[in-house]
Amino acid sequence: MSTNQKLIFIMIDGLRYDTAVKNMGYLHHLVEKGQASRYKVISEVPSMSRPLYEVLLTGTPPHQNGITSNHVVQLSKEESIFHLTKKNGLSNATASYHWVSELYNSAPFDPMKDRIQLNAEKPIENGIFYWEDHYPDSHLFADAQYLLESKSPDFLYVHSMNVDDDGHKFTGDSAGYRNRVIAVDTLMATILPRWLKEGYQIIITADHGMNDDGQHGGTTPEDREVPLFIISDKVETGFFDIEVPQLQIAPLVCELLMIEPSAVMKKLEIQGVK
Ligand SMILES: [Zn+2]
Numbered sequence: 001m002s003t004n005q006k007l008i009f010i011m012i013d014g015l016r017y018d019t020a021v022k023n024m025g026y027l028h029h030l031v032e033k034g035q036a037s038r039y040k041v042i043s044e045v046p047s048m049s050r051p052l053y054e055v056l057l058t059g060t061p062p063h064q065n066g067i068t069s070n071h072v073v074q075l076s077k078e079e080s081i082f083h084l085t086k087k088n089g090l091s092n093a094t095a096s097y098h099w100v101s102e103l104y105n106s107a108p109f110d111p112m113k114d115r116i117q118l119n120a121e122k123p124i125e126n127g128i129f130y131w132e133d134h135y136p137d138s139h140l141f142a143d144a145q146y147l148l149e150s151k152s153p154d155f156l157y158v159h160s161m162n163v164d165d166d167g168h169k170f171t172g173d174s175a176g177y178r179n180r181v182i183a184v185d186t187l188m189a190t191i192l193p194r195w196l197k198e199g200y201q202i203i204i205t206a207d208h209g210m211n212d213d214g215q216h217g218g219t220t221p222e223d224r225e226v227p228l229f230i231i232s233d234k235v236e237t238g239f240f241d242i243e244v245p246q247l248q249i250a251p252l253v254c255e256l257l258m259i260e261p262s263a264v265m266k267k268l269e270i271q272g273v274k
Helices: 017-023 025-032 049-058 081-087 098-104 137-151 162-170 175-197 246-257
Strands: 007-012 037-042 092-097 116-118 126-130 155-160 201-205 225-231 238-245
Touching (some): 025 037, 025 175, 049 098, 049 246, 092 137, 137 155, 137 175, 162 175, 175 201, 201 246
Parallel strands (some): 007 155, 007 201, 092 126
Antiparallel strands (some): 037 225
């Protein structure tokens, strides 16, 4: 087994499972050729963004962590992956929507002060944040590339918003939404070979899906089912026909980073993890 513990976590906001399966050709190329694995994840509910950012990054459910709606603007009280990397001597960075800064570094977000945060004293040591939902994914991934080159973080969290934004504008059943998913897959096809060459493991998932009314929040498969792609020699490759609870993502990240999960995270039980 490799001792590599560097990880890039790509979170594509609002990417529903069936649309990813039908439209992300590059990621499926990697699965078909034995380079990656694909799972279906069932999100926690409410299938809303801010609660699920906290679910993904702390492995705790909303009723426990208190981040129960998008309107709860406060620092997280939980131990996040950012905290855990620092605790274990690993470095971290993120290019993310500003709500991630509000959860782990500073709330409320002040665009004039908080856009670029390079401060090793903070839970997020290196952060570049945007606050417009149409901030182009192409620029976001370039922000991430800058952090990767200049900071060489052990853990890099990259959070894109255009899929969610177009889902709200055009609905989950629209050419606009599907074409945006293809555009993100094309970005992946451009950037991932580069990041893999740098020796990173990569996971790609989403917070929630998008329903045909152009919304999310409820319990339908369109709201809750999201993909999980993993590129790591710690995980078997191929298509896994199983449903993974979203609370498994944070312990998976800890496993790939080879650090102890927090005391409140679930035990890692994903088939295929070696
Ligand atoms: Zn949304």
